Amino acid sequence: GFKCCNIALQSFKGARIMNKCVKISLTSVFILSVSFISNGQNHTVKTPFINKMVRIPGGTFKMGSDMPGMGPIHTVNVSSFFINAYEVTNGEYKKCVDDGKCTQPKKTDSIARPSYFYKPGYADFPVAYVNWDQAKAYCEYIGARLPTETEWEYAARGGLEGKSYPDGDEISKELANYEASSPARVGSYPPNRYGLYDMAGNVEEWVNDWCDVNSDYYKTSPSKDPKGPPKGHSRVLRGGDFGDF
Numbered sequence: 001g002f003k004c005c006n007i008a009l010q011s012f013k014g015a016r017i018m019n020k021c022v023k024i025s026l027t028s029v030f031i032l033s034v035s036f037i038s039n040g041q042n043h044t045v046k047t048p049f050i051n052k053m054v055r056i057p058g059g060t061f062k063m064g065s066d067m068p069g070m071g072p073i074h075t076v077n078v079s080s081f082f083i084n085a086y087e088v089t090n091g092e093y094k095k096c097v098d099d100g101k102c103t104q105p106k107k108t109d110s111i112a113r114p115s116y117f118y119k120p121g122y123a124d125f126p127v128a129y130v131n132w133d134q135a136k137a138y139c140e141y142i143g144a145r146l147p148t149e150t151e152w153e154y155a156a157r158g159g160l161e162g163k164s165y166p167d168g169d170e171i172s173k174e175l176a177n178y179e180a181s182s183p184a185r186v187g188s189y190p191p192n193r194y195g196l197y198d199m200a201g202n203v204e205e206w207v208n209d210w211c212d213v214n215s216d217y218y219k220t221s222p223s224k225d226p227k228g229p230p231k232g233h234s235r236v237l238r239g240g241d242f243g244d245f
Contacts, residue, residue: 051089051092053082054085054196056080056082056151059078059154060075061075061076061153061161062074065164072218074221076154076221076225077225078154083147083151085196085197087186087198087203088126088138089123089124089125089186090117090124090126090128093105094117094118094123096137101137101138102138105129107129110128110182111181112181116128117129124187125185126183126202126203128203132206132235135206136208147207149207149236149238151207152207156192156196156199156239158192159194166193171200175200176200176201176240177189178200178241179242180242186198186202189201201239201240201241202242204237204238204239205239206237208235209227209229209235210230211233211236217229
């Protein structure tokens with residue numbers, strides 16, 4: 001199977017698992033963290049934090065939502081893949097920077113925490129202010145790739161059909177980090193039914209897909225492992241951030 005690398009960002013409102021689009025550039029200031037997919041059979045990653053991989057079984061699910069701009073709901077068949085259980089941490093990303101394969105985040109502090117990126121006490125917190133290009137570089141550093149939007153949503157749902165959140169139709173402060181002032185240590189909240197943490201709340205996550213600004217892609221996308229539109233001016237974000245509600 002494939003190994004998947006998700007990326008997260010804090011910028012938009014809504015802890016749901018639905019999609020959002022955001023413009024990208026090397027100077028974009030995004031708060032995000034990374035999970036990951038990669039090809040091959042070796043599931044060991046070169047990071048200081050033990051970010052285990054979880055195998056997501058292949059299957060068919062209903063993708064999308066009846067919310068404006070997030071439909072139509074359509075049936076998609078997904079091949080099995082691996083995805084990391086946790087959002088990418090400061091410690092993991094710093095190792096890539098130290099090895100000269102990644103560039104430093106745009107900012108190294110956070111809203112509530114000075115020296116957030118370099119301070120040892122925050123090594124197990126999600127990396128912040130990393131743009132899509134930096135996230136892609138990190139995934140390549142560990143022999144992985146960003147997941148497609150389809151793979152991310154399939155994994156985030158954890159086998160649940162037609163729900164707004166990884167745990168169902170409701171969300172609570174005991175299940176996710178939202179309406180908060182800062183990110184939480186990765187894995188601080190219960191995992192979804194596939195064993196994945198922070199698929200809603202904490203930080204939003206980058207996927208590989210271009211954004212279809214006309215919202216037409218779901219109407220014509222392949223029914224098997226869709227890869228997203230061939231081009232665009234922005235990338236898709238999934239999940240929600242700590243400031244969402």
